[in-house]
Amino acid sequence: MTDPVLSIRGLTKRFGGLTAVNNVSWDVYPGEVVALLGDNGAGKSTLIKCVSGVYTADEGEIYFQGRRSHFARPIDARRVGIETIYQDLALANNLDVPANIFLGREAKKSYFGGLIKTLDEKFMLREAHAGLDALDIRFPSLSQPIDSLSGGQRQAVAIARAVYWDARLMIMDEPTNNLGVPEQRKVQELIRKLRDQGVPVILITHTLPDVFAVSDRILVMHRGRKVTEKKTADTNSEELVRYMVGALDDTVNPVDV
Amino acid sequence: MTSSDAKAAARASVSRLPASKQFIIVASRLWAWAFLGLMIVFFVVAVPAVGGATFFTVRNSQNILVAITPVLLLGLGQTLVIISAGIDLSVGWVMSLASVLSALAIRSAFNAGIPLFPSVVIGFLAAVAGAGLVGLINGTIIAKLKVPAFIVTLGSSFIVRGVALLMSENTTVIGLPDGIRDYGNESLFYLVRGEGGGFYFFERPELSGEMLRQLDRILPYPVLVTAVVVAIAIFILRKTQFGRHTYAIGGNLQAALRTGIPVDSHIIKLYMLSSITAGIAGFLSTLRFTAGSAVIGDALLLSSIAAVIIGGVSLFGGAGTIMGTVIGSLIIAVLTTGLVMLNVQAFWQFIVVGVVVIVAVLIDQSRDLIVGRHGPGQGS
Ligand SMILES: Nc1ncnc2c1ncn2[C@@H]1O[C@H](COP(=O)(O)OP(=O)(O)O)[C@@H](O)[C@H]1O
Ligand SMILES: [Mg+2]
Numbered sequence: 001m002t003d004p005v006l007s008i009r010g011l012t013k014r015f016g017g018l019t020a021v022n023n024v025s026w027d028v029y030p031g032e033v034v035a036l037l038g039d040n041g042a043g044k045s046t047l048i049k050c051v052s053g054v055y056t057a058d059e060g061e062i063y064f065q066g067r068r069s070h071f072a073r074p075i076d077a078r079r080v081g082i083e084t085i086y087q088d089l090a091l092a093n094n095l096d097v098p099a100n101i102f103l104g105r106e107a108k109k110s111y112f113g114g115l116i117k118t119l120d121e122k123f124m125l126r127e128a129h130a131g132l133d134a135l136d137i138r139f140p141s142l143s144q145p146i147d148s149l150s151g152g153q154r155q156a157v158a159i160a161r162a163v164y165w166d167a168r169l170m171i172m173d174e175p176t177n178n179l180g181v182p183e184q185r186k187v188q189e190l191i192r193k194l195r196d197q198g199v200p201v202i203l204i205t206h207t208l209p210d211v212f213a214v215s216d217r218i219l220v221m222h223r224g225r226k227v228t229e230k231k232t233a234d235t236n237s238e239e240l241v242r243y244m245v246g247a248l249d250d251t252v253n254p255v256d257v
Numbered sequence: 258m259t260s261s262d263a264k265a266a267a268r269a270s271v272s273r274l275p276a277s278k279q280f281i282i283v284a285s286r287l288w289a290w291a292f293l294g295l296m297i298v299f300f301v302v303a304v305p306a307v308g309g310a311t312f313f314t315v316r317n318s319q320n321i322l323v324a325i326t327p328v329l330l331l332g333l334g335q336t337l338v339i340i341s342a343g344i345d346l347s348v349g350w351v352m353s354l355a356s357v358l359s360a361l362a363i364r365s366a367f368n369a370g371i372p373l374f375p376s377v378v379i380g381f382l383a384a385v386a387g388a389g390l391v392g393l394i395n396g397t398i399i400a401k402l403k404v405p406a407f408i409v410t411l412g413s414s415f416i417v418r419g420v421a422l423l424m425s426e427n428t429t430v431i432g433l434p435d436g437i438r439d440y441g442n443e444s445l446f447y448l449v450r451g452e453g454g455g456f457y458f459f460e461r462p463e464l465s466g467e468m469l470r471q472l473d474r475i476l477p478y479p480v481l482v483t484a485v486v487v488a489i490a491i492f493i494l495r496k497t498q499f500g501r502h503t504y505a506i507g508g509n510l511q512a513a514l515r516t517g518i519p520v521d522s523h524i525i526k527l528y529m530l531s532s533i534t535a536g537i538a539g540f541l542s543t544l545r546f547t548a549g550s551a552v553i554g555d556a557l558l559l560s561s562i563a564a565v566i567i568g569g570v571s572l573f574g575g576a577g578t579i580m581g582t583v584i585g586s587l588i589i590a591v592l593t594t595g596l597v598m599l600n601v602q603a604f605w606q607f608i609v610v611g612v613v614v615i616v617a618v619l620i621d622q623s624r625d626l627i628v629g630r631h632g633p634g635q636g637s
Binding site: 074075078086088089090091092093094095099103104105106108117118119 | 496497498500501502504505507508509511512513515516517518575576
């Protein structure tokens with residue numbers, strides 16, 4: 001395989017006496033969808049927050065595109081192309097699609113030598129169209145507040161935004177939660193499309209259908225530790241559940257049990 | 258299809274809504290205009306019927322415009338602040354402080370031998386600087402120390418009021434140069450009705466006796482200044498990144514933070530803008546009355562918030578327009594003027610304005626129930 005996009009080595013994060021992430025090492029390669037699986041409280045979100053700059057790890061190293069990385073704030077991670085889509089999506093429901101895709105990074109036109117700057121709505125609309133087209137996302141209208149879109153459509157806006165801003169690694173925290181079945185399918189389709197475009201995706205989830213629908217590889221966490229790493233093709237739901245509940249454990253480490 | 262899908266499909270676009278709902282959306286968007294129009298028609302008919310003067314005259318329309326300038330100016334800054342999901346309770350008293358500051362500045366400048374116009378400019382700068390400082394302090398405490406805006410601006414209202422009374426030594430600041438009166442009361446156009454009358458631009462015709470009563474001032478300077486501020490506010494809110502960020506912060510603070518919008522400094526700027534528009538109102542009142550007053554803005558806070566709400570700005574943040582606030586201010590002014598001309602007693606005026614405020618919110622809420630809080634009925 002080629003060089004990993006993301007390498008985590010011996011990552012540990014503690015909250016007081018609680019070790020939320022315990023000595024996890026992990027690689028993510030270009031063009032793959034990796035499912036990060038585990039029961040509630042397993043440490044999935046904490047691990048991912050260390051990667052996306054929300055938390056600073058207590059121990060261990062993170063390498064992104066081969067370089068040792070320290071992300072003090074989420075914005076630092078975003079600058080190098082690590083886009084995290086949380087459950088709340090970070091969208092402004094009162095604004096339309098182009099406004100959301102360009103939120104915080106609006107395109108502007110200058111007048112009087114830069115003295116007055118106005119929003120370049122035409123450019124943003126055009127780019128939004130192009131960005132959505134590239135992912136085969138279609139909406140009846142882009143110029144309505146996204147409040148009028150469905151949950152899945154909003155998820156699509158968030159994904160399109162990340163892709164538009166050149167995401168090199170997409171992290172999605174439980175993206176299909178709170179979605180109806182048809183909408184879940186659409187989001188899964190989008191995740192596959194991302195992979196086909198070479199953007200690796202880390203999919204945090206505790207629902208198995210997601211895992212089998214889109215992932216190439218699976219990492220299972222239990223009580224902060226990585227208990228196994230498997231190719232999706234080489235496993236089944238039954239086995240994964242046993243890893244998730246701690247009945248199976250590939251690491252031989254009796255101290256932790 | 259799940260129920261959430263069905264709901265989403267129903268909300269996907271206006272054109273797919275049934276006609277009755279579409280009607281509600283359009284009506285809720287236009288009701289303020291319609292109400293304003295109906296009210297004017299009503300007063301045009303009703304005022305002469307009770308033996309009053311003609312309602313719809315040039316003079317009366319200009320009087321109404323002059324009357325709304327302070328409420329509207331306070332409402333402009335308030336609109337920006339409320340769209341960002343904040344509130345500024347200090348605007349009325351900031352206006353008073355600015356009135357006192359500009360009066361003191363003009364008087365000292367003029368007494369120090371500075372000519373009239375530069376003295377007025379100094380008065381303007383004093384008003385804006387004093388007001389801007391209050392906004393800076395309000396905004397900093399709200400943004401950096403995370404104290405709720407309601408509390409901060411409530412507290413600063415008292416402080417500002419105290420400072421204004423202290424600086425004015427508990428009385429009206431008088432002794433301003435006579436020429437001030439012209440700045441506050443003259444206008445761009447003049448209309449002299451009747452025989453020997455005419456239309457004059459910029460220069461007030463020399464008139465005496467009976468003829469003086471035939472003189473109408475069209476677009477008095479305070480109205481012009483306010484119109485310019487309105488235009489700037491519309492531009493900022495609709496056309497600039499600053500306006501976009503204001504809606505974003507009010508719509509979803511977390512999203513604004515995560516997408517890297519400089520939320521803290523933005524909030525500080527918003528409260529400064531709110532104070533500064535109040536400062537301009539205070540400055541204009543000093544010109545208009547040739548005096549500074551520490552109580553001039555006392556009653557205006559509630560009127561300005563009422564104007565903003567009647568104009569459809571959401572108190573939850575994220576939605577509203579400047580034109581809405583302009584209409585809201587007009588509704589209050591026309592209503593009050595009309596009721597006065599109908600010889601309706603003052604307490605009824607308050608009651609009617611209160612009813613209109615509540616009805617306005619009810620209309621917005623029923624629209625929100627049908628199409629969602631940020632549905633197609635609202636926008637920047
Ligand atoms: N900010 C925090 N402070 C203290 N404990 C935390 C914090 N965040 C997570 N935890 C704890 O760390 C453990 C792992 O949590 P989390 O990473 O959210 O798990 P998951 O995402 O797999 O459900 C849990 O026991 C949780 O209670
Ligand atoms: Mg989690």
